[in-house]
Amino acid sequence: LRMDADERQFLLTAAWIFARHGQRARARTLVEALCEANPRDGVPAAALADLLLADGDALGALRAIRMANFPPELDRVEAILETRALAAVGRRAEGVRRWARYLESKKGGARKWI
Numbered sequence: 001l002r003m004d005a006d007e008r009q010f011l012l013t014a015a016w017i018f019a020r021h022g023q024r025a026r027a028r029t030l031v032e033a034l035c036e037a038n039p040r041d042g043v044p045a046a047a048l049a050d051l052l053l054a055d056g057d058a059l060g061a062l063r064a065i066r067m068a069n070f071p072p073e074l075d076r077v078e079a080i081l082e083t084r085a086l087a088a089v090g091r092r093a094e095g096v097r098r099w100a101r102y103l104e105s106k107k108g109g110a111r112k113w114i
Helices: 005-020 024-037 042-054 058-067 072-088 092-105
Strands: none
Touching (some): 005 024, 005 042, 024 042, 042 058, 042 072, 058 072, 072 092
């Protein structure tokens, strides 16, 4: 299935609206289609991972996250989703390390975290 950017954005927006109005199954169908069309796209992968976590499928969420390339503006989203998924599958220590790597990556040269 080939989609242009406007079609992809429309489906992603529709999925967001469905999810916000309690229709997660419909939202999931749309983001699964987007991920199937381009599994490397981090935007629908983030939406899919969030829906999968809400449905209790942390392993599926981890697969979606790790298959995708997230754009830099979604670094925090990727770290949060992966940390949550790791904790949900019983890999809490790995999740803590994942979150720590994200925090470390955002410090910059002289920045201090309190």
